[in-house]
Structures are given as C-alpha cells and as structure tokens.
Amino acid sequence: xxxxxxxxxxxxxxxxxxxxxxxxxxxxxxxxxxxxxxxxxxxxxxxxxxxxxxxxxxxxxxxxxxxxxxxxxxxxxxxxxxxxxxxxxxxxxxxxxxxxxxxxxxxxxxxxxxxxxxxxxxxxxxxxxx
Numbered sequence: 778x779x780x781x782x783x784x785x786x787x788x789x790x791x792x793x794x795x796x797x798x799x800x801x802x803x804x805x806x807x808x809x810x811x812x813x814x815x816x817x818x819x820x821x822x823x824x825x826x827x828x829x830x831x832x833x834x835x836x837x838x839x840x841x842x843x844x845x846x847x848x849x850x851x852x853x854x855x856x857x858x859x860x861x862x863x864x865x866x867x868x869x870x871x872x873x874x875x876x877x878x879x880x881x882x883x884x885x886x887x888x889x890x891x892x893x894x895x896x897x898x899x900x901x902x903x904x905x906x907x
Contacts, residue, residue: 782851784862787890796845800836804829808891815897843877844869860885 784792787806794802807813813826813835826832845868852863862883870877882898 782853784851784853785855785860792848798840800833800840803836804833806892807832808888808893811893811895813895813897815899817898842871844871858887860887
C-alpha cells in the first residue's frame with residue numbers, strides 16, 4: 778500500500794484531543810492492556826508504559842511542558858491492523874511559548890479498533906533542548 782498524507786479518523790481525533798489538552802480524549806484510542814514504548818529513549822528515561830493509567834499519567838506530564846500544534850510532512854501507511862506514521866510536529870514550549878519541532882515515526886498495532894502497541898520513535902532528547 779502506498780503512503781498517504783491522510784491519517785485514519787481515530788488518530789486524527791486523538792491528536793485533536795491532545796492539541797486541546799484533553800488527555801482523556803487521547804486515551805480513547807487505547808485498549809486497556811496497551812503498551813506505549815519509546816525505543817530511542819536514552820538510559821534513565823521512560824522506555825515503556827504499560828496500561829492506560831501509565832500512558833495517561835505520562836501524557837498529562839508531557840502536556841505540562843508542550844502544547845501540541847500542527848503536523849506536517851505526514852506519511853501514513855496502514856495494512857490490516859498495523860499503521861506506520863512519519864510526521865513533523867510543530868509545537869510550542871509551555872514555559873516560554875518558543876516553537877518546538879519534533880520528528881516522529883510511529884508503529885501502531887490495533888486490536889478490535891483500539892491501539893494495543895504504540896512504538897514511538899521520537900527522540901525524547903528533543904524534549905530537553907532549550
């Protein structure tokens with residue numbers, strides 16, 4: 778399947794929720810036993826979140842530092858229950874409203890329409906710059 782710039786509606790809705798600061802809205806896409814991983818996280822950083830509570834707590838903490846904005850250069854490919862997304866996020870730091878660009882590559886696995894595994898290849902060190 779060829780890449781597209783169109784994200785599935787469930788992911789668009791989840792991202793819009795995060796942009797609005799709505800962690801509960803983001804969490805609607807996750808299965809109860811979901812795992813969210815950060816394979817590029819350096820030693821001492823969070824590398825794996827297991828379960829909805831851990832994921833929600835992490836996202837609430839993240840939104841205290843960053844206001845999510847738009848996404849560009851979106852490339853998405855979905856085959857069956859797997860979705861791969863590449864994108865650039867254009868965000869703002871909460872502390873000083875400075876622009877903050879983050880590069881993303883996501884490997885997402887679904888079961889019965891819910892995310893069960895989200896491998897987030899964002900480099901968390903991008904969050905500590907500035």
